[in-house]
Amino acid sequence: MFEQLNATPPDPILSLMAQFRADPRQQKVDLGVGVYQDQRGATPVMAAVREAEAQLYAGETTKTYQGIAGNPAFGDAMIELLFADQRGQLPALVEQQRVRFISTPGGSGALRLGGELLRRANPAARLWVGTPTWPNHMPLLASTGLPMMEYNYLDGAGSGVDMVALSEALNSAAPGDVVLLHGCCHNPSGVDLTAEQWLAVVELCEQRRLLPFVDVAYQGLGVGLLEDSAPLRLLAERLPEFIVASSCSKNFGLYRERCGGLAIVAADRRATEMAANQAMVAARQIWSMPPAHGADIVATLLADRQLASDWRSELESVRQRIVAMRELLVARANGNRAGIDFSPILSQRGMFSFLGISPAQVVALREQFGVYMIDSTRINLAGINSTNIDHLSEALYQVLV
Numbered sequence: 001m002f003e004q005l006n007a008t009p010p011d012p013i014l015s016l017m018a019q020f021r022a023d024p025r026q027q028k029v030d031l032g033v034g035v036y037q038d039q040r041g042a043t044p045v046m047a048a049v050r051e052a053e054a055q056l057y058a059g060e061t062t063k064t065y066q067g068i069a070g071n072p073a074f075g076d077a078m079i080e081l082l083f084a085d086q087r088g089q090l091p092a093l094v095e096q097q098r099v100r101f102i103s104t105p106g107g108s109g110a111l112r113l114g115g116e117l118l119r120r121a122n123p124a125a126r127l128w129v130g131t132p133t134w135p136n137h138m139p140l141l142a143s144t145g146l147p148m149m150e151y152n153y154l155d156g157a158g159s160g161v162d163m164v165a166l167s168e169a170l171n172s173a174a175p176g177d178v179v180l181l182h183g184c185c186h187n188p189s190g191v192d193l194t195a196e197q198w199l200a201v202v203e204l205c206e207q208r209r210l211l212p213f214v215d216v217a218y219q220g221l222g223v224g225l226l227e228d229s230a231p232l233r234l235l236a237e238r239l240p241e242f243i244v245a246s247s248c249s250k251n252f253g254l255y256r257e258r259c260g261g262l263a264i265v266a267a268d269r270r271a272t273e274m275a276a277n278q279a280m281v282a283a284r285q286i287w288s289m290p291p292a293h294g295a296d297i298v299a300t301l302l303a304d305r306q307l308a309s310d311w312r313s314e315l316e317s318v319r320q321r322i323v324a325m326r327e328l329l330v331a332r333a334n335g336n337r338a339g340i341d342f343s344p345i346l347s348q349r350g351m352f353s354f355l356g357i358s359p360a361q362v363v364a365l366r367e368q369f370g371v372y373m374i375d376s377t378r379i380n381l382a383g384i385n386s387t388n389i390d391h392l393s394e395a396l397y398q399v400l401v
């Protein structure tokens with residue numbers, strides 16, 4: 001039977017990773033893979049995560065199922081992380097019991113579950129997605145059966161959001177349609193909506209009765225944990241319903257533990273209950289029970305004042321390293337006389353930006369200099385460090401002049 005299957009094209013990021021690993025050159029630079037790398041090029045376990053994990057092992061007495069929504073302490077902690085303001089105050093919807101959190105296998109699981117829930121709630125709903133976007137958004141969300149509608153996300157210069165296209169899209173969306181938005185640290189461009197633009201989007205969603213589906217995969221890697229979640233507090237204040245797919249892969253470094261969840265906000269307590277119930281029915285049909293280990297680590301860590309504070313500091317140094325690498329790259333690439341202005345990279349946020357060079361230059365960087373990036377020119381700023389910046393900036397100069 002299986003011989004009838006056709007080969008699928010290889011995932012470009014996975015093949016690039018394989019090519020990078022097989023490259024024997026000493027001086028090679030990986031700007032392709034989407035995980036954080038420290039100054040040494042390693043993706044370490046965060047110290048607070050390691051400590052929480054040790055506590056967890058010491059106190060763990062069972063591996064029995066936790067339930068379809070996962071560990072409730074994880075859910076509560078995630079609601080706090082996503083919605084609390086600088087005084088630790090939660091929006092009214094929490095007291096009104098208008099939010100439920102369902103643990104999922106990573107942010108990808110939350111996206112899938114959100115799509116399933118939306119299709120069940122409104123089979124006519126279409127999902128509006130600004131492109132470019134994270135390459136897996138399209139296949140992952142289309143697999144739920146939601147029709148996908150695309151609009152242009154970036155302006156002509158690629159350094160801001162194309163608000164004309166975004167407004168046109170939302171104005172032509174039908175009531176009950178869904179808008180996918182990156183909560184912060186847009187992947188792949190690093191171009192986020194400004195506070196004013198978020199307000200405009202929320203107003204359009206209000207007027208046209210559209211439901212935002214916010215993907216929060218990089219909270220804490222943009223401007224800070226609180227700043228990066230500001231759009232969620234705006235939504236909580238203004239809109240009756242929205243959903244949030246959150247991931248702990250990047251900000252807790254829990255990639256392989258598959259940790260994240262779907263926060264569901266609905267208009268009243270009963271509707272929230274119904275939505276959570278339907279989402280759990282959907283989860284039961286897909287993976288039944290979510291993985292527990294990563295979620296238990298996060299719950300343990302956030303419940304411990306000292307560990308939570310250690311984690312916040314570590315995450316902040318990760319964020320600052322990425323900002324420093326943005327500055328270093330722009331200083332060196334702008335200073336190398338190649339005549340291209342890379343300064344928009346400075347105002348972009350999170351791990352990624354487009355380098356904005358030609359496809360031939362991408363190939364030349366890879367073949368001649370061992371500098372790897374995906375064809376779209378999206379680069380992971382965390383792939384840069386003080387030992388490879390000289391090589392990278394020389395390679396850029398050679399390829400660009």
Ligand SMILES: Cc1ncc(COP(=O)(O)O)c(C=O)c1O
Nearest residue numbers: 106107108134187215217247249
């Ligand atoms: C924008 C975006 N959303 C979701 C995810 C999914 O993350 P996870 O590994 O938690 O499934 C990623 C991962 O790279 C991402 O970049």
